[in-house]
Amino acid sequence: MKKKIYLIDIKGANTANINNSLKNNFDIQSIKNPLEIEDKKPNIVLPGNGSFGYYVSFLKENNWKLKLKEIINGEECGKLLCICSGFQALGFKSEESIGFEGLGLIDYNFHSLNNYFKSPLIINIGRKSIYQSVEGLKLQDLKFAKYINIKDLMNPYFVHGFAAKLKTNYTKGIKKYCYLFNKVNEHKLLSGIISNNLCATQFHPELSGILWKEFMIRFFS
Secondary structure (H helix, E strand, O other), X not given: OOOEEEEEOOOOOOHHHHHHHHOOOXXXXXXXXXXXXXXXXXXXXXXXXXXXXXXXXXXHHXXXXXXXXXXXXXXXXXXXXXXXXXXXXXXOEEOXXXXXXXXXXXXXXXXXXXXXXXXXXXXXXXXXXXXXXXXXOOHHHOHHHOOOOHHHHOOOEEEEOEEOEOOHHHHOOOOOOEEXXXXXXXXEEEEEEEXXXXXXXXXXXXXXXXXHXXXXXXXXX
């Protein structure tokens, strides 16, 4: 019997690509509310795309914060994959939607690439090089990633117009997470926060080829 993955069905989010990427390996069930979860240790996906304001409003209206917090902070409470908008929704604020507050589960705010970071890019799109922060875990330290060639993962596919700056002082002393970043206009921008139970990425692993597909499969297995 295939393991279940609960794909949160948010209007405008790119659920189709996640479904196509993982449907052969998992039983993917679309849900809107955590009350629909049947497993004690659920595998959950927050898909990419969708505006920050609408995304966080949906999550709050459907009472997702406590369940997501439980998985992020727990040891054996399930696994959570957050992609692009799903990743940003975990933070505090985004310039994309002034006046809306995120879930506040990661200590980051997201800003316009073009205005805040003075980048000529309005949207950062395409395959980009990413790097591991010297602080925190390394991908190869994670249980599920031990047998993956990490070097081949470091050029994933991005499409986003808002980003957070990597906080080096925030990562110091934190050994639970691997922090990934890419560089735009000499700024180190947060690309991902990954642990054995959280995979939150600014890029799209479901659009980044066979090796990132394998990474997702191993993460949830």
